[in-house]
Amino acid sequence: MDSVHIQGVWIAERLxxxxxxxxxxxxxxxxxxxPKAAFLLVFPLVYFTSKRTGVALLWVAAFSEWFNLIFKWLLFGERPFWWIGESRLFLDREPNLHQFPSTCETGPGSPSGHSMVTAAVWWVVVSSLGSYLYSQTRSVVLSVSPYLFYLVLLISVGLSRIFILAHFPHQVVAGSITGFLMGVVLQRRVPEQRPLLFFMASFGLLLTALTLNAGLRLLGIDVSWSIALANKWCSRPEWIRLDSTPFSSLTRDCGALLGLGLAQYWRxxxxxxxxxxxxxxxALSSMGLYHVHRLPLPVQPQSLFYTLFFIKFVMVPQIVMVLVPGLVHMFTHKMKKH
Known part of the structure; x- marks a missing residue:
């Protein structure tokens, strides 16, 4: 893999x-x-345009990120910002590269989570939009335009990840292809009108991931190896964030799925x-999610951080699907009476 990694470093330098x-x-x-943008930005925008597509988007976002975490634990992918130093292959000619605030993610690098979740989530959006445009206009050209946007978006996100040294090119390609396939498969299984017990399976996802983690540790595999390397090679210690750790992704996904089940149970x-x-x-949901996202969480003890992080993402579907539309409905209903 060294030759692939070396080529990836020179591509990043040229970019x-x-x-x-x-x-x-x-x-x-x-x-x-x-992936946070899928939950906090794209989800409310899509949900208030099409409820079913919004539910599908949240469902696909959570599962695609969960699978990405499992793949990362199993594939042990390097990240450029630490591999350059660890490999010691650039002693004669060190590449002229810079790190950025978003560079220093702490999870393994393969496949790219940004590319994978983007490909899965936006497939749900563009395929639904393309079908709607064709049903309304019967224009093939117009209905194809969302797919062109999808391609441009995937390329742009992939280039951005290479540019900031978060991923190698092959990790971006792998993430995009895997995410696309997951979007196609998961979109057909949207959990509408399911009992709350079905969504309690989010704890099953949590347990599965923790069991895999424990199993790898029993085999003598240090699943936190990437965190140590990120801390070692990140140029600015403050760029290391607890919400970029693999376990943060896991708690976000499980929290969002449980929140989705609660939202459909309440209303x-x-x-x-x-x-x-x-x-x-x-507008109100986006404001609410912005402030929820901005809430500072204590980073010590870490168990408290992850618990509060889980609760934060349980609240995301409640705000978008229950609380805000419920208040707006009640207000507009009273206005009609007067």
């Missing part, structure tokens, strides 16, 4: 050279591809609202 001065653009793109089918109340619900 940074040619895109000098565009760092903010590529950091914005990599934030758009962050099966949601509320039927015209476009204006939906737009208001979207």
């Amino acid at each position: 940074q050279e040619r895109m000098k001065g565009q760092e903010n653009l590529w950091l914005a793109v990599t934030h758009l591809g962050d 099966p089918g949601g509320w039927s609202m015209p476009w204006a109340p939906r737009a208001l619900s979207l």
Whole structure:
């Protein structure tokens, strides 16, 4: 794999050279591809456009990120920002590369989680939009346009991950292909009108991941090897964030799935609202999620951080599917009476 990694490093160097001065653009793109964006940004936007697609999106986001974590634990992928130093293959000519605030992720590198979750989540969006456009217009050209956007988005997110030294090119390609396949498969199994017990299976996902983790440790495999390397080679210690650890991803996914089940349990089918109340619900939900996301969590003890992180993502579907639309529905209903 050394030759593949070396080529990936030179590709990253050329990208940074040619895109000098565009760092903010590529950091914005990599934030758009962050799995958190699927839960906090894309989910409310899609849900208030199409409830079924919104539920499918949350479902696919959680499962694709969970599978990404399992793949990472099994594949032991390196990340460029630490491999360059660890490999000791660049002593004669060290590449001219820079790290960024989003570079220092602590999980293994293969496959790319940003590319995988982006490919899975946005497949749900563009395939639904493409079908809707064709049903309304019968225009093949118009219905294909979302898929062109999808391709551009995947390429952009992948380039951003290579640019900031978070991934090698082959990890981006693997993540994009795997995410696309997962999006196609999982979209056909949207959990609508399921009993709450079905969503309690989120604890099964948590238990499965923890069992795999424990099993690898019993085999003498240190599953936290990547965290030590990230801490060693990150150029700025403050860029190491606890919410980028593999266990944070796991608690986010399990929390979101449980929250989805609770939301459908409290209000099966949601509320039927015209476009204006939906737009208001979207705006209020986005504001609510922004403030929930910005809430500072204590990083010590870590068990408390992960518990609160889990609760935070349980709340995401409650805010979007129950609390905000419920309040808007109640307010608009009273306005109609008067």
